[in-house]
Amino acid sequence: MLSVCVIDDDKSQREVLKDFLTDLGCEVRTYSRGESCLEAIKKRNTDVVITDYKMPGLSGIETLEKIKQINPQIQVIVVTAYGTIENAVKAMQLGAWDYISKPIEMDELEIKLNRIKEHKTLLKENEILKEKMELLTPETDIIYRSKKMEEIINLIGRISNRKSSVLVQGETGTGKELIARTIHDLSDRKDENFVAVNCAAIPENLFESELFGHEKGAFTGADSQRKGRFEIANKGTLFLDEVGEIPLNIQVKMLRVLQEEEFQRLGSSETISTDVRIVAATNQDLKTMVDEDRFRADLYFRLNVIPIQIPPLSERKDDIPVLVDHFIEKHSHGEHDVEGISTEALDLLLKYEFPGNIRELENIIERAVSLVRGSTITSEYLFLDSDEEIGGQDLNEKVANYEKSLIKKALDENNNNQTRAAQELGVSVTTLNYKVKKYFD
Ligand SMILES: Nc1ncnc2c1ncn2[C@@H]1O[C@H](COP(=O)(O)OP(=O)(O)OP(=O)(O)O)[C@@H](O)[C@H]1O
Ligand SMILES: [Mg+2]
Known part of the structure; x- marks a missing residue:
């Protein structure tokens, strides 16, 4: 339904228009002067203003200009005297939707209003579409144009708030770490830590202490207490980079921690509960490693809940x-x-x-x-x-x-x-x- 204002200093003309527009299903308000209509459109929702051209006080043209300043979305139809085409042209130049000349043909007015209605529906649909698109494709620092990357970005937008583990696979330099960070940044964990562990860089004998921490004296060289990566990443995201490099005996322990969501520091019997979102990455084919018994199948399935395969450039x-x-x-x-x-x-x-x-x-x-x-x-x-x-x-x-x-x-x-x-x-x-x-x- 359109909300329409009619401005005309002629009372009978106002009434004729009001009756006609009401019959068309419009919500109608009438004003004898441009000034009072301007006050009203500041406060009330208005789609269309139909204004006479020549009026005491503000003219139709001046009213049109002011309406466009207040709210450019309001469409204005200017009613001109028969044969004054220059006035019509001027109105169009100043942003009127259309003009109609006296005496007003009601059929003609109806067509013009229907067009405004269509235009309004279109704008609304466009807006909804845009909102939907924004919902689908989140803002990120990732630069791309390809459909394949767009699908990945949409996917990480949808899954960022879930706690399920993500396994990012792709060749070297394809942006696996960037994707992992983006998942964290898009999630409601973004204000907590993003902790990256490069599994290829940790010597096997230090793995456990690196991940779970240790107490003072837990082993030779442990001269103070140290928090592990799981503890530091609590409530945030733990990024296990080069996950294929985790030694088999650590894989067992890792799986247990992921399942039970708790662990102990080395040398401690105190149980610490953990809430981390795991994102793992590898440029190896983890599935093949599983088939060749170089990676535990149970851990693979645990990590690969949401698989993301980044295509090579x-x-x-x-x-x-x-x-x-x-x-x-x-x-x-x-x-x-x-x-x-x-x-x-x-x-x-x-x-x-x-x-x-x-x-x-x-x-x-x-x-x-x-x-x-x-x-x-x-x-x-x-x-x-x-x-x-x-x-x-x-x-x-x-x-x-x-x-x-x-x-x-x-x-x-x-x-x-x-x-x-x-x-x-x-x-x-x-x-x-x-x-x-x-x-x-
Ligand atoms: N789509 C992209 N837009 C902008 N920068 C990107 C994009 N993809 C990757 N980069 C940049 O390229 C570099 C390599 O990306 P990244 O470190 O995430 O790759 P990777 O897959 O983890 O590589 P590796 O397997 O060697 O660890 C980084 O500097 C990253 O910021
Ligand atoms: Mg990397």
């Missing part, structure tokens, strides 16, 4: 252009004023396979940003062909290319630190600097 190339822009922006601060990438260079990236996935893409862009002269990254600064057979016409050219690829590799491995790269190559910084200029300028 080569299977979601749509993400490459947005990631490139993102990394250019991230790394071109201060001295490097890089704005973009050439079409040819982007094409090269789109053809490249990225064994190191997004981490590799970031390294490539970071290096290009630091070496490029000018504001656009061009193909030669990507160094994507260095692993292929060394090109070149003759010995000199081949040697030069080989030298170039060695320098590139050394810079790469040393985060573009020329001092360290020079050390690694066994040349002076001056020499390296000279060669960098020679080859990469």
Whole structure:
């Protein structure tokens, strides 16, 4: 139902319109002056104002302008005298929905109002749709464009508040840790700790104490009490990175803790209860490890309640252009004023396979940003062909290319630190600097 205001200084005209509009099912209020209508629309919900053009006090045009200032969503129909087309044009320019000339044809008015009704319904549907979309796709720091990633983001939005364990699998550099952190950040645990444990980095004999903590004197070298990761992560999220590396004997203990939600510090008989959300990640195929008895099936099932498989970058190339822009922006601060990438260079990236996935893409862009002269990254600064057979016409050219690829590799491995790269190559910084200029300028 539309809520309509009628402004006309002619009483009989007001009444005719009111009767007609009421019959159409509108809620109608009438005013003899623009001023009083303006006061009313500030307080009451209004969809449409039908205003006469010529009135004492504020004219129809002035009223229209003020209505649009108060609430641009209100649609205005201006009633003009027959034959005054300039007035109609002016009203349209000032944002009127439409105009209608006197004497008012009621059929015509009905059509115009129906159109406003449709427009309103459409706007509402749009809004609902937008709300739904926002609900589905949460705000994150993850950069993507591909459908595959969008599905993953929607999934983590839906499951972030559940306590079920998540197992994130994907090749190296695909963003497993980023996904794990995002799950935590989207959850109602976000104000508690996110504790990351790199299971590949803990020596086997220290595993238990690392996870569950120990009392002073629990073993040689335990000279003070120490909280384990489970305790620190309490009420938050425990991220078990490289989970495939957990030794088999620890897997048993881990499973028990996950099932019973309690544990003891080493050397203590006190039981501590724990409330942690587990997110585990691996770039190994855990299922195969289970089949080969290198990972316990029961722990695998316990962790794999919500599986997330992140596709390699080569299977979601749509993400490459947005990631490139993102990394250019991230790394071109201060001295490097890089704005973009050439079409040819982007094409090269789109053809490249990225064994190191997004981490590799970031390294490539970071290096290009630091070496490029000018504001656009061009193909030669990507160094994507260095692993292929060394090109070149003759010995000199081949040697030069080989030298170039060695320098590139050394810079790469040393985060573009020329001092360290020079050390690694066994040349002076001056020499390296000279060669960098020679080859990469
Ligand atoms: N979609 C993305 N948007 C922005 N940055 C990303 C994205 N994916 C990954 N990154 C960045 O790439 C780098 C590698 O990601 P991350 O460490 O999460 O990968 P990983 O899968 O855990 O790798 P690994 O298997 O080597 O541990 C990080 O710096 C991360 O922030
Ligand atoms: Mg990782």
